[in-house]
Amino acid sequence: MKNIEELIQKAVDLQAKGLVTGQVADELNVSRETATWLLSRARKGEEIQAPKDISVDWSSIGKSSYRLRYISKVMADMVLDLLSQTNEDVDTIVGTTSSGVPIASLMAEELGTEFAVFHVLGQRVDNTHPGGIISRNFGNVDGKRCIIVDDVITSGSTISQVIKQLKEFGALPVGAAVLVDKRGTESISSVPVKAMIRIMRMD
Missing domain, CATH: 1.10.10 (Arc Repressor Mutant, subunit A)
Structure with missing residues (x-):
């Protein structure tokens, strides 16, 4: 843009x-x-104060399977770094939303793990995050050690919902990996986060 x-x-x-x-x-x-x-x-006569936010356009990566593969290798390496720091293992890579799924799929191949998908449900009327479900068409997360993969952290609500859902299945979320973290966080719900790029505002 x-x-x-x-x-x-x-x-x-x-x-x-x-x-x-x-x-x-x-x-x-x-x-x-x-x-x-x-x-x-876009609607005339309606004016709301602009929020403090940053738009992230990573379509130059997303439109190329070649680029996605190399970005996924970098993110897999970040996960290995995280696992060596926490002395954890991983059984399953969980992709979130449409953007995190292709990256997670390639990361699972790179790391030799299973692959699962978290579907975000539609938005509530009050704009709160509705949660989501683990797809039964992909890997089973029951009792597994999982890494959550998304493209961008804005508020952290999606990853929080994935963590909640995984725990309901008796899974252990051992980390999260993202392309861009706009929140500048080291962890979400006590789960460590690794970001390729971390953005922090200096307001």
């Missing part, structure tokens, strides 16, 4: 295709508050 007007138009286009605010936020890698602000800017 070159400027804010392009980002607003992209948000409007996604909403017109049937995506709700939370899905627009996930697709644009912005917070739900930012997605709400972008959509309100």
